[in-house]
Amino acid sequence: MVEGTYVVGVDGGGTKTEAVLVDERGQVLGWGTGRPANPNRVSPEELLASLQEAIGQAMSGHDGVSGTPLAQVPVTGTSPAAATREAILAQVPVSGTPPAAAMREAILAQVPVSGAPPAAVWREATLAQAPVSGAPPAAVCFGLAGATGNQELVQEVAAKLGIGKKVVVVSDVVIAFWSAITQAPGVVVVAGTGSCAYGFGPQGEPARAGGWGYLVGDEGSGYDVGRAGIAAALRAFDGRGPATALVERLLQHLHLDTVSQVVPALYHPSGGDSKARISDFALVVVQAALEGDAVSHEILRHAGHELGLSAAAVARRLALCDREFELGLVGGAFKAGGLIVEPLRDVVLQSAPRARIFVSPRPPALGAARLAWRAAGRDIAVGA
Numbered sequence: 001m002v003e004g005t006y007v008v009g010v011d012g013g014g015t016k017t018e019a020v021l022v023d024e025r026g027q028v029l030g031w032g033t034g035r036p037a038n039p040n041r042v043s044p045e046e047l048l049a050s051l052q053e054a055i056g057q058a059m060s061g062h063d064g065v066s067g068t069p070l071a072q073v074p075v076t077g078t079s080p081a082a083a084t085r086e087a088i089l090a091q092v093p094v095s096g097t098p099p100a101a102a103m104r105e106a107i108l109a110q111v112p113v114s115g116a117p118p119a120a121v122w123r124e125a126t127l128a129q130a131p132v133s134g135a136p137p138a139a140v141c142f143g144l145a146g147a148t149g150n151q152e153l154v155q156e157v158a159a160k161l162g163i164g165k166k167v168v169v170v171s172d173v174v175i176a177f178w179s180a181i182t183q184a185p186g187v188v189v190v191a192g193t194g195s196c197a198y199g200f201g202p203q204g205e206p207a208r209a210g211g212w213g214y215l216v217g218d219e220g221s222g223y224d225v226g227r228a229g230i231a232a233a234l235r236a237f238d239g240r241g242p243a244t245a246l247v248e249r250l251l252q253h254l255h256l257d258t259v260s261q262v263v264p265a266l267y268h269p270s271g272g273d274s275k276a277r278i279s280d281f282a283l284v285v286v287q288a289a290l291e292g293d294a295v296s297h298e299i300l301r302h303a304g305h306e307l308g309l310s311a312a313a314v315a316r317r318l319a320l321c322d323r324e325f326e327l328g329l330v331g332g333a334f335k336a337g338g339l340i341v342e343p344l345r346d347v348v349l350q351s352a353p354r355a356r357i358f359v360s361p362r363p364p365a366l367g368a369a370r371l372a373w374r375a376a377g378r379d380i381a382v383g384a
Contacts, residue, residue, distance in 0.1 A: 009052065009143070010142045022362075022369040032280040035050040094299075138164075145172045179370070189331075193221060225282035229296065232246055244288070244294075368384045
């Protein structure tokens with residue numbers, strides 16, 4: 001390879017960050033994972049540290065989980081980052097240092113309290129691991145939750161990384177779109193911890209619906225499902241709602257003995273994030289629904305319905321309802337399968353009967369890499 005024949009794509013959210021290294025053939029050369037990178041929820045120093053962690057791992061040519069060079073494992077274009085950061089660190093002997101090259105360990109030995117290595121040291125050591133030693137990427141694309149309204153901040157942090165002259169900063173829903181959709185027009189529904197529908201019309205015009213945050217929106221998201229599940233459990237306990245298996249499962253999830261302990265466990269958690277605890281309960285709701293709990297099933301039906309309303313709203317804004325288009329579903333919420341997808345499908349097809357609805361297996365970081373190649377002047381099918 002020669003200088004400028006690879007790009008870096010980054011997907012940064014409120015839970016984790018993923019980075020991917022992709023060459024001019026669209027082949028994935030490395031994956032990396034890091035801590036959260038939502039500029040609305042982390043400091044600039046924490047944002048820098050998260051990006052350094054994820055990009056450093058990707059540049060070292062590893063798979064992001066086991067520490068195995070990607071040259072030794074099949075490249076499918078699918079991120080292995082379903083494993084959590086804790087699972088990654090559990091594989092590392094003694095030090096707890098994330099798996100990467102020895103050079104990265106040397107960098108981390110110099111890390112101050114903030115967790116971010118000195119920018120110049122990090123840049124030199126990271127580029128030394130690149131496909132061409134010392135060669136910067138042709139472009140870098142950062143797709144971050146919270147990027148809207150924080151473009152200047154993210155650009156400043158990216159400049160400190162110093163690994164690419166061509167830097168693109170977009171919202172995480174934009175990279176999700178380009179990971180799932182072959183070409184515009186199309187619509188994507190993203191449902192993880194938060195939720196949003198986003199699309200591009202025939203002339204490239206964008207539209208979105210939802211994505212207003214967990215305080216006033218994010219219907220159908222993991223947080224929304226988890227919150228609804230907890231509320232249903234408390235209503236059942238009070239006798240204000242139907243009986244549900246979620247009462248006992250809530251206590252198990254929070255490691256509590258009595259329902260009276262739920263409020264302090266959520267409002268004053270001893271370590272951890274109450275938002276994460278609530279979002280994680282969505283998995284419990286899904287399992288209860290699969291085992292026949294009617295209350296849980298209705299929560300997921302309602303979540304799918306809400307996501308369908310967002311998708312249909314975007315389709316109407318883009319004048320897609322009378323034509324065929326792709327509608328990709330991206331995010332952990334869709335692991336619930338038909339429990340969420342079918343009610344979503346029912347709503348969408350009432351407005352847009354020719355929509356081709358599918359759950360995308362492709363992680364959004366690949367969409368970021370695709371946009372990075374576009375910034376470099378090339379349209380390359382990434383991870384195909």
